Amino acid sequence: MAATYWLPILIAFVAIAVVSGTRYVLAEVFPYWMLKKQKHSKPHIVTESYAGRTVLITGAHGAFGSRAAKMFKDADTLVLIDVLDCTALKEEIEAERESDSKKKPNILVWTVDMMSYASCQELGRKIRTLQSLDHALLTAGILSFDRRESPEGWETTMQVNYLSTALLALLILPALKSSPSNPNPPVLTFTTSFGIYPASPTMPAPSRRGSYLKYLAREDRLSLAQMQPHMYGKSKICLLYFARELAARFTAVQQVKGKNDVPVVTVTSGDPGPAWTGLTQKNRDMLVPRLIQNYGSRDPHYGAVALVNSVSVSWKHHGRILTDNVETLPYPPLMARHSGHLSQKRVWDETRQELEAKVPEIKAVYGMLAAT
Incomplete structure (x- = not known):
């Protein structure tokens, strides 16, 4: 009974x-519905003309960056940046413009070692020589399943995808200025990834003691949460925390200065969606990543279109995650919780401590982000 x-x-x-x-x-x-929708979406470039504007792309040698560079066809100045030489890409773009009987853009080819703060600083000095900068698209990133340490003392994925990308963004900020042909504030766009979702369970709320970033970057083979394959997603979550905090600080500064809440810089995160590229080829060797990649992957061309659109928006899209035809994606549930806001503050504060200690000139940039 x-x-x-x-x-x-x-x-x-x-x-x-x-x-x-x-x-x-x-x-x-x-969230399979996001992958499914992106996979079958075929976005188009929403901005009719980039005439007179200056566009900067990091990771310009990569699958998304190189394709995106060719989409800014009528830009006045195009800055191609990568650890690898982008001269061949420059020549391809010039040849395409010549075949269309169009004016060739002024194409600058610069290199940067994202493992080195000093190299990022040197690039920052070059960027500040630009007369204007309308669109800065940061696509540089790595996916490493072999744990290594950068010269700065960090796991290389966290170094490239997060810390050095955050540093470059801060170094770029003083150079962001709209050209006369651009009616909108300049746009700074970070590249986010679906990889933040499977990595989200590995992002606990920060404890009161010790470095949160160091904890996230460490490896403990006895802990599933600390295994190296999760490092890519964790680095992208940190970058998304940084981007959201940066956007919020620009909003706060504008509110204090009384400029009708219009940011002097529009900050967005672009989601290109999954694609089989040189970066993701390593996923073919692992069952679950391969299945997920196959489920959501589309032609890298459309991912590049999504990124170009994400860096071409008006101030109304400030602080948003964008994809395809300027469609807004939600922040992951992890970031919506109270613990996510606590983590964001720790990531921001610890990043500031790290960068100000290693790159003292960055203190002035952080100073301009203070609301009071």
Whole structure:
């Protein structure tokens, strides 16, 4: 009799646990509807002309960056930046313009070692020589399953995808200025990734002691959360925290200065969606990453279009995650919770401590982001 009484309760409990667990997984780790929608979307460039404008792209040798560079066809100045030489890409763009009987843009080819703060500083000095800078698209990144350490003492994925990208963004900020042909504030766009979702369970709320960034970048082979394959997603979550905080600080500064809440710089994050590229080829060797990649991947061309659109928007899109035809994506549930806001503050504060200690000139940039 007792067994008969408890059996329905047990079945109901198991059913509730399964449904709740499935909802958690789909919302937190694998929102398949986002991948499905992106995979079948074929976005187009929404900005009619970039005439007279200056565009800067990091990671210009990569699959997304190189394709994006060719989409700013009538830009006045195009700055191609990568650790690898982009001269061949420059020549391709010039040849395409010549075949169309169009004016060739002024194309600058610069290099940067994202493993080095000093190299980022040198690039920052070059960028500040530009008379104007309308669009800065940061696509540089790495995916490494072999743990290594950068000369700055950080795991290389966290160094390139997060710390050096954040540093470059701060160094670029003083150079961002709209050209006369651009009616909108200049746009700074970070590249985000679906990889933030499967990595989100590995991002606990920060403890009161120790470095949160160091904890996230460490490796403990006895802990699933600290395994190297999660490092890419964690670095992108840190970058998204940084981008959201940077956008919020620009908004706060403008409110204090009384400029109708219009930011002097529009900050966005662009999501190109998954694609099989040189960066993701390593996923073919692992079952789950390969299945996810196959499920959501599309032609890299469309990912590049999404990024170009994300760096071409008006101030109304400030602080948003954008994809395809300027469609807004939600921040992941991890970032919406109170613990996510606490993590964001720790990431911002610890990044500031790291960069100001290693790159003292960056203190002036942080100073201009103070609301009071």
